[in-house]
Amino acid sequence: MPTQPRPEHGTSRVTGRTLKEALQNARRLYGDDVRISETHGVERRDAKGLGRSRHIEVVVALPNGAPEPERRVRPSATVADLEAEVQRIEQLVAGLAGEAAAAAAPEPTHVQDPLDRTLLAAGASPAAVRHLRRLREAEGGRDPRAHLRAQLRAAGGRWQDLAGVHVFLGGAGAGKSDLVLGSAAALKAAGRKVLVLALTPRHQGDVRRLQEEAAARGYDAAVLREAAQFERSLPLLPRYDAVLVDTPCWHGPSLRDEALRRSVADNEDLHRHLVLPLDLDLGDRERLWETGRNWNCDWLALTRGDLSARPGRLLDVLLTSPFPVSLRATGAWPGELPRIADAGSLVELCAAGNAAPTAVAAESGGAS
Numbered sequence: 462m463p464t465q466p467r468p469e470h471g472t473s474r475v476t477g478r479t480l481k482e483a484l485q486n487a488r489r490l491y492g493d494d495v496r497i498s499e500t501h502g503v504e505r506r507d508a509k510g511l512g513r514s515r516h517i518e519v520v521v522a523l524p525n526g527a528p529e530p531e532r533r534v535r536p537s538a539t540v541a542d543l544e545a546e547v548q549r550i551e552q553l554v555a556g557l558a559g560e561a562a563a564a565a566a567p568e569p570t571h572v573q574d575p576l577d578r579t580l581l582a583a584g585a586s587p588a589a590v591r592h593l594r595r596l597r598e599a600e601g602g603r604d605p606r607a608h609l610r611a612q613l614r615a616a617g618g619r620w621q622d623l624a625g626v627h628v629f630l631g632g633a634g635a636g637k638s639d640l641v642l643g644s645a646a647a648l649k650a651a652g653r654k655v656l657v658l659a660l661t662p663r664h665q666g667d668v669r670r671l672q673e674e675a676a677a678r679g680y681d682a683a684v685l686r687e688a689a690q691f692e693r694s695l696p697l698l699p700r701y702d703a704v705l706v707d708t709p710c711w712h713g714p715s716l717r718d719e720a721l722r723r724s725v726a727d728n729e730d731l732h733r734h735l736v737l738p739l740d741l742d743l744g745d746r747e748r749l750w751e752t753g754r755n756w757n758c759d760w761l762a763l764t765r766g767d768l769s770a771r772p773g774r775l776l777d778v779l780l781t782s783p784f785p786v787s788l789r790a791t792g793a794w795p796g797e798l799p800r801i802a803d804a805g806s807l808v809e810l811c812a813a814g815n816a817a818p819t820a821v822a823a824e825s826g827g828a829s
């Protein structure tokens with residue numbers, strides 16, 4: 462929870478991932494009667510890591526503080542006022558979502574763009590396709606594929622640029638281990654100094670697989686038998702270009718350890734990836750997003766793309782996801798190498814299903 466007090470100006474800046482979270486942080490720091498003089502969005506580029514992150518910053522008027530010079534004085538609002546406005550907006554959004562669900566019947570084919578028909582045939586919902594078309598028309602009828610790419614948030618970039626500590630979180634059978642091992646191989650091929658940490662692995666077979674992969678690919682690996690070891694290992698991790706952490710199922714006993722949860726969820730130096738297998742029933746997305754928020758996830762990583770019978774459903778997920786997409790895996794490692802996600806490849810994934818297989822040899826130059 463970053464905060465930047467400025468006593469000489471009588472203010473303090475407090476941030477959160479959403480306005481609601483920023484207001485909660487301000488209240489926790491300065492009490493229930495805190496007053497907010499300004500709110501705005503800020504975007505940060507990670508010094509070492511993947512992509513940018515978007516935050517909401519609120520300016521807190523400190524008690525007995527002098528007014529900030531050269532700033533237009535505006536009436537400050539209480540947290541209660543702003544939270545009431547947030548609640549009003551949330552209710553409005555919920556109403557619009559209800560209207561969209563009621564209008565989810567397919568449109569006549571003569572009003573659909575060829576891309577719309579392709580997405581519908583691939584399994585995208587009529588509501589999602591209609592929403593995109595209306596946005597496109599409101600923006601002057603841009604090329605449909607270019608418009609769709611602009612709506613999808615993805616990391617982009619190359620394996621050579623991926624850095625820092627990346628923790629992968631998800632349910633049982635989400636494909637986390639395959640994603641971690643494949644990404645480690647891609648990073649090593651791109652010339653990165655890589656460490657893979659296996660946090661309380663399920664059984665000796667997982668340990669043996671990691672040891673064999675690390676020996677074959679030439680990167681370092683370690684097994685953390687106890688959750689407390691992760692906290693103790695953090696000071697040693699900056700010696701590596703990239704560290705990938707494979708975790709057990711988030712409903713398991715290891716991740717219920719409160720100390721570990723704080724080490725992962727509250728550490729701003731970590732990149733947390735919510736792993737979503739594309740063969741999962743994606744209807745219960747809100748619960749998945751809530752779990753990701755509880756762990757302060759920064760990214761969405763897509764796995765098991767080869768098992769999705771209706772790839773167009775991914776469009777509904779991407780349009781509602783609070784997290785940009787970091788990595789995608791269309792098949793299991795070592796048969797398929799994960800890729801750093803970009804908007805163009807996500808469009809093709811939604812419209813046509815699996816991308817062409819990517820061999821390790823093709824990645825030896827470090828391309829994503």
